[in-house]
Amino acid sequence: MRWRVIGVVAALLLCGWYTVANFVSAETRKATPFLPDDVMRLGLDLQGGIHWVLGPDLDVAIEHELDVMRGGIREELEEKKVEPARIAVDGQQLVIEAAKPEDLEAIRAAASETRVLHEVGAEGQALRFELTPQWQAEVRERGIQQVLEVLRRRVDDPIQGVQESVVTRQGSDRVLIQIPGGQLDREQARGLLRQTGFLEFKLVLDRAENEELLRKKHPDGLPPDTEIVFERERGLPGQKPEDRRILAAYLVPKAPDLTGDFLTDARSSLDNRYGWIVNFAFNSEGARRFAKLTGDNVGKQLAILLDGQVYSAPSLQTRIGGGRGFIHGRFSSQDAADLAVILRAGSLPIPVQIEEERTVGPALGAESIRRGVNASIMGMVLVAAFACWYYKLAGVYATIALLANLIMLIGIMSMARATLTMPGIAGLVLTLGMAIDANVIIYERIREELAVGKSPRAAIRTGFNKALWTILDAQITTLLVALVLYQYGTGPIKGFAVSLSIGILTSVFTSIVIPRLLFELYPGNRPVQALSI
């Protein structure tokens, strides 16, 4: 008995210690060595912030993969001296049209050598190929991993990153980003998604001061499969590229001659001629292609584009072997460092859509907290007042149990660093109402036992014993539902499931153990005529 009292009091003190920490500011917590650092985290609906579910367009990843295959097969066929009439990516398929019927077998052989293409149809001399299902899955998986990695590095960037941000995978093909309030506004945050960091190299076909002059050079319209890209002045942060002054316009092919997919590294450094530059290095495949591209086009200009903007367009003096190069573009040291991070983080060549957004302003969040706290206090007071009026002393015991429940619930949620959301607060308040159910079951049972003439002590014992399994059965089924809710719920709803589940566990403990202990303390073994129940 004494040990039970000590145990319960110790558990309550422990939880209370954690509970109190929630009501103290983070600075005070750090400054006070005897307060725990772990507290409940506030959901984005309470502290304000941005919750995004992003859907990368993984079909594009497959198209990219087919694009790469296309290059490989073309080279493969060149070696065999086969010149196909057409080799193109058509949606999720690769179409290779043979110029002569006798080439068909060579094309099939080249495709099967890739081991990941399988033929899905033939029309005349055109063969259609698709990636094998395993490889499609692989490409998609790689795509989502890349998106996740790139976004994580951008959001979590050690220098300009967002504190306590979350970038995780959700399901098989989604990315969840959570940015707590006040650090980035929606517009800034979208900048993280908009910059794909897609590096391209394109041979310059023509060049002029601006678009108008460039177009005048081609009175019959631009050559097919070409486009105009611009080199612009460095803008201010947040300034849209379209608003910056144009320095030069270039006519380039639509399809890149080489992309940043083969990059292995990028670093900023200071160059005595160009100022801050970004050095990059290719892997062996990239180095081979880069050497061929530069070797075949000595004397021409090569435009280096990032997200469709020309950063620099050096003239090729000689074949560049070794797979190294650099970009210059009147960078500040910060620009160069940022660019290096984005290049190093890898490109985000897959367009990313916002599929779900929940943004709450910090003011509304603070308001919600205030309302939540008021509702909790009010719920507590109403339930306790009713219990004390209806069950007298036993009701007081139940109220003590209820308070203990609240302390334990908040304490455990703090230890677990669980997230409190507005529906979570609703779950908490509701738990108060439902927690007292256990005491109602017990007390009604005790009243029944008293009504059939049992002594108070016997009635208490029977009441608690008989009610135990009823309470457990009832709470376990509710817990099952709460767990399902946790599994399927998103964001705030998950928060409801968390406080409901923990609330069920703590309420079973407090509503059974504490009133029983109190009954043993008083009236205990004293002879009493009537229980105050």
Next chain:
Amino acid sequence: MPTQIIPPDTKIDFLGKARLAVTVSVLIILAGLASALIQGVRWGIDFAGGTEMQVRFEQKVEDTGAVRDAVESVGVAEPTVVRVTEGGREAFTINFASKAEEEEKQGQIADRIQAALAEQVGPVEVERVEFVGPKVGAELRRDGTQAMLISGVLILLYVGLRFNLQFAPGGVVALIHDVLVTASIWQLLGQTFDLQVLAALLAIIGYSINDTIVIFDRIREMISTHTTHDIVEVTNRAVNLTLSRTILTSLLTMLSVIALLAFAGPVVFPFTATMGIGIIVGCYSTVYIASPVMLLMERWRSQRDPKAGKAKPGGGKRAKAARAN
């Protein structure tokens, strides 16, 4: 004398009124269904996809129409603009279905609305933006249905294992009843179904079975200890004995809901209101629905297999041992 709501010797013939209760419930569900078919269901943006914004203006805005015009000026068709006032604070919620082209703009529509409102109405603060794309909406619908089904199966299994298989259908029918009646009432009130309502319906499942189990537990206990086993009488007696607990618990939970309704504000209104309806429905079904269904199962079983009919439902260890042999 202790304070009491229900006198201890109540002997209400609940089972006798079961037919009437079932009729009432069926009528409500049918009315809800009819309303859903005729008027359609108002899906919130969580399920249907779309955008919802809450904005607050620095000065008082008299004309909701001006807000609507500003929203429409950026190319949004048929927005719903509602003025919400609480505690002297005034805000507007703007609600509209998403169009494919708007999604491509990566949520920029909210920024454009904000700009239009600032220009045409006055200084504005965007308090909340929620956008759900159609793909996510479809998934949330699917997940919601799955969550309901899985909860039902888990409860069926637990009740089946802990009690006796013939108890399980009663509990599950009662919880399906609670979900259907609550959803029907919500539909008849012309309210919107969103994730919060779904969460409340799931919570009601938990609450409803909680209630039912208390009675089942009592029936089981009485069958194993009492000599008379007229199942109808025992059930009626069990419902009466647990009646004060049923009502008290519902009352206390309702007090929590009232606190939430009064203080928590519109953010969780759909959840609390649905929960409130569910608690009342749950209280009613515990008394009038769960046990009659259990009895129905019992009758059906004893007709099919007269020998088994003599075995007491959930008749404690003795019955279990007998079955095992």
